[in-house]
Amino acid sequence: MKQKRKIGLLSLFLVLSMLVFTACGQEKKAANSVIHVGTNAEFPPFEYIDENGEIAGFDVAVMKAIGEEMGYDVEFTNMEFKSLTASLKTGGLDAVAAGMTITEDRKQSVDFSDGYYEATQCIVVSKDSPVTAMKDLEGKKIGAQVGTTGMFRAEKVPGAKVVTFANAAETFLEFQNGGVDAVIQDFPVVAYYVAQGGNKGRLVGPK
Ligand code: ARG
Secondary structure, X not given: OOOEEEEXXXXXXXXXXXXXXXXXXXXXXXXXXXXXXXXXXEEOOOEEEOOOOOEEOHHHXXXXXXXXXXXXXXXXXXXXXXHHHHHHHOOOOOEEOOOEEXXXXXXXXXXXXXXXXXXXXXXXXXXXXXXXXXXXXXXXXXXXXXXXXXXXXXXXXXXXXXXXXXXXXXXHHHHHOOOOOEEEEEHHHHHHHHHHOOOOEEEEOOO
16 A cells, blocks of 8 residues: 655644744734744755755745734754754754654654655655566665664565665665665655766656
8 A cells, every 4th residue: 555644744733832832922923033943955856955054845834824813933054864863852943944844753752743845755766677566676775864763664675685774865865876776755746856867876666
């Protein structure tokens, strides 16, 4: 069966309810109060660094629109994906918007908003590769971003050697350099990478 999972703006519900509570219980917050949002801006089209060096992308636009609606500024901090939930828990961040998939495991420690995008894991292999499905990755060297659902999926492939990287860009670079046979990552990110051209990638999936 196809395994589909929703990506959520992590902890957004928590942030919203806290803000509502604050507004009712105490004096209304100043209009220039800030929501500190963590992301990992190596994940186009959800978040990336644009040509002006600014953090941009779908998640960023959504968070900014929410901030505007509520009268809050939104400030993004770019950090490693694997550090996001820890920073949220220690209070360094108010929310995370990083294309983070809602999983049962993560739900144990953080609150998610409703899902807003159906994410599916898919594969990138080189154009001349015979791979047409996950099962063909058996025994292969698979690259994945550390701590992501792509890594969790890769770890289930029998006999595969999973090599992890801090972000999607490094993972794709290693693939292009021949260090791994395939990469498992969220569909829109792989589709974006392949569509950009200038690389040997071919999209397989979503499966
Ligand atoms: N959806 C995947 C996950 O939650 C990958 C997210 C990676 N996001 C990022 N901004 N680098 O595990």
